[in-house]
Amino acid sequence: MRVLVLNCGSSSVKFAVIDTVTKEALSSGLVENIGVDGHIKAKGPVGKIDVHFNCPTHAEAVAEMQKFLLEQKLIDSIEAVGHRVVHGGKYIKAAPVTKEVIDYLRSIILFAPLHEGAHATGMEVAKKFFPTLPQLAVFDTAFHQTMPRKAFLYGIPYKYYQELQIRRYGFHGTSHRFVSAETARILGKNPEDLNLITAHLGNGSSCSAIKAGKCVDTTMGFTPLDGLVMGTRSGSLDPAILFFLNKKLGFDIDRLDRLVNKESGLLGLSGLSNDMRTITQKAAEGHEGAQIALEVFCYKLAREIGGITMALPSLDALVFTGGIGENSAVVREKALENLAIFGFKIDKQRNLESGKNSGHIISTGGSRPLAMVVPTNEELLIALDTEEYAKSIKK
Numbered sequence: 001m002r003v004l005v006l007n008c009g010s011s012s013v014k015f016a017v018i019d020t021v022t023k024e025a026l027s028s029g030l031v032e033n034i035g036v037d038g039h040i041k042a043k044g045p046v047g048k049i050d051v052h053f054n055c056p057t058h059a060e061a062v063a064e065m066q067k068f069l070l071e072q073k074l075i076d077s078i079e080a081v082g083h084r085v086v087h088g089g090k091y092i093k094a095a096p097v098t099k100e101v102i103d104y105l106r107s108i109i110l111f112a113p114l115h116e117g118a119h120a121t122g123m124e125v126a127k128k129f130f131p132t133l134p135q136l137a138v139f140d141t142a143f144h145q146t147m148p149r150k151a152f153l154y155g156i157p158y159k160y161y162q163e164l165q166i167r168r169y170g171f172h173g174t175s176h177r178f179v180s181a182e183t184a185r186i187l188g189k190n191p192e193d194l195n196l197i198t199a200h201l202g203n204g205s206s207c208s209a210i211k212a213g214k215c216v217d218t219t220m221g222f223t224p225l226d227g228l229v230m231g232t233r234s235g236s237l238d239p240a241i242l243f244f245l246n247k248k249l250g251f252d253i254d255r256l257d258r259l260v261n262k263e264s265g266l267l268g269l270s271g272l273s274n275d276m277r278t279i280t281q282k283a284a285e286g287h288e289g290a291q292i293a294l295e296v297f298c299y300k301l302a303r304e305i306g307g308i309t310m311a312l313p314s315l316d317a318l319v320f321t322g323g324i325g326e327n328s329a330v331v332r333e334k335a336l337e338n339l340a341i342f343g344f345k346i347d348k349q350r351n352l353e354s355g356k357n358s359g360h361i362i363s364t365g366g367s368r369p370l371a372m373v374v375p376t377n378e379e380l381l382i383a384l385d386t387e388e389y390a391k392s393i394k395k
């Protein structure tokens with residue numbers, strides 16, 4: 001089946017047409033700068049496009065994508081639409097796109113202000129453009145809904161969970177789910193027989209503890225700000241630092257929000273960049289800020305992994321994924337050095353070559369637990385979920 005996977009952001013629409021049989025993307029692209037100066041960059045079987053166009057709203061963005069997919073001779077073959085949604089709130093699994101779902105996402109806008117409104121608008125627009133196709137919302141938070149209460153509650157008065165649903169939700173769930181299933185497939189094991197830590201390291205980063213195929217703890221929290229040091233996000237932080245900055249420097253809520261979400265992480269620590277390629281390169285050249293950022297990133301990664309590993313009865317493998325996890329041998333090596341207590345033995349050559357020769361195991365033959373690299377593919381999993389849903393309603 002051919003499935004259109006949509007990821008609507010506040011000013012962008014990312015899309016891909018996935019063939020669920022070959023598991024390949026036949027076309028992919030991005031419309032950005034919606035509301036400012038629309039720009040579509042996309043490729044497909046017939047060719048590429050890279051043009052600016054008048055794009056005041058998401059409707060024009062989806063129309064431009066539809067025009068492109070028509071030119072690529074793909075539009076008529078699409079049988080279903082899958083939507084990536086950052087925050088699913090109460091949803092414990094993917095849900096068909098209905099008015100109720102759209103209204104619910106609008107009602108939890110405060111949970112993920114940059115995303116939920118855009119997802120809801122994107123779904124309304126997609127419903128208008130593809131009225132006859134089955135459409136499914138796939139939530140980044142859903143995979144984490146199996147966490148036990150002791151893992152998802154914060155140590156604040158219980159009434160804030162009951163009345164305002166303040167709890168750990170976790171994100172990147174589609175990636176953690178895909179990578180854990182893929183790891184089981186690669187190892188020729190049943191997911192129920194494996195205990196894993198998956199480390200999704202990209203611009204946003206999170207780790208999950210996965211026991212017998214189910215998430216039992218994760219590092220991101222009520223929002224994607226919690227946990228690891230990221231590109232521009234601080235990760236976990238003593239909340240009293242915010243009170244202190246408010247009192248000392250007069251920072252208000254918006255200023256603090258910008259500080260911890262946009263000015264911190266690798267960027268804030270290095271004073272140089274949020275991009276791990278730049279950080280590792282400059283660190284190797286002796287840039288002190290880059291060295292500090294790399295050191296803190298890898299140490300906090302190990303520290304968070306150490307923390308959530310106690311949710312597992314044993315550990316079979318630590319699996320790296322995401323832009324950094326799949327590509328940075330330096331980060332993997334440093335993280336594993338910090339995790340020596342678990343008994344990892346890295347094979348330096350395999351670590352350098354992973355991704356290039358698609359070898360997945362980067363630990364030595366005798367090493368238990370295994371250290372692995374498994375590329376993520378969130379779009380594929382959304383497409384497969386959507387296919388399953390589309391087939392189920394045809395029956």
Ligand code: AMP
Pocket residue numbers: 201202203204231274275276277278280322323324327328329
């Ligand atoms: P993602 O958000 O998953 O697309 O990942 C983006 C991050 O991956 C950025 O910090 C990139 O610098 C990083 N990344 C991509 N390729 C490499 C590489 N070869 N070495 C180090 N970091 C990389």
